[in-house]
Every structure is written in structure tokens, then in C-alpha cells.
Amino acid sequence: VQLQASGGGLVQAGGSLRLSCAVSGRPFDDYAMTWFRQAPGKEREFVAAINWYGDKTYYGDAVKGRFTISRANRMNTLYLQMNSLKPEDTAIYYCAARTIWDYEGRTANKYPFWGQGTQVTVSS
Secondary structure: OEEEEEOOEEEEOOOOEEEEEEEEOOOHHHOEEEEEEEOOOOOOEEEEEEOOOOOOEEEOOOOOOOEEEEEEHHHOEEEEEEOOOOHHHOEEEEEEEEOOOOOOOOOHHHOOEEOOOEEEEEEO
């Protein structure tokens, strides 16, 4: 399966961005999907996850209430709507896929499939 993230850019604090992740190669609804991010000098951080059907989600504490993960299975696309952005949200954002939906979804090394990342920069 191939993942292609897009939608990053430069935005002022308080602004919004929507990231997309296009998935190809296998049926999209075979996979639970997740967004991670990595800032310079920091470990990869869990952002949000969504199950195969889109009816179950959970979020990292840093983004809860500001970010929304969603998916359009007919379009083979994952989304991350990011509102009220803060400078500390600056990072490379990665989409990732796995076939399992369980308590280990926050752990990056549990994901075999990754997109290439898209840069999000939030200015103060």
C-alpha cells in the first residue's frame, strides 16, 4: 500500500490547515489510519487515529479539541483538519496505516506503512 500526504504549509498562529493522505494499492477500508508528527530534535508523536469505518477516533492530548481526523473511504483519502494552530504544532506530519485497531495505535513502531510527510509551520 502507498500513502501520499499533502496539504502542509505556513500558517499564522490561530489559523487552520487541512491535511490529506491519499492511499492506493490496497482497499482503503482494510486499514486503520493514523496521523503522527515529528518536530526537529523530538520523537515522533501520536496525533490522531481513526478506525476502518470512521466511527471510532481518538486523539493525542496536545491536539484534542483542536484537530479532527476523518476519512472518505470512497475517495481512499484520510484527512486531518487542524484548527487553532499553535507554534508548537510545527512539525512534519505523517500518515500511517495498519490493519489492526487496538490499544497500541499510539505507538509509531506498530505501523508498517507510512507516507512521506508534509511540513506544517505555524508562525507566532
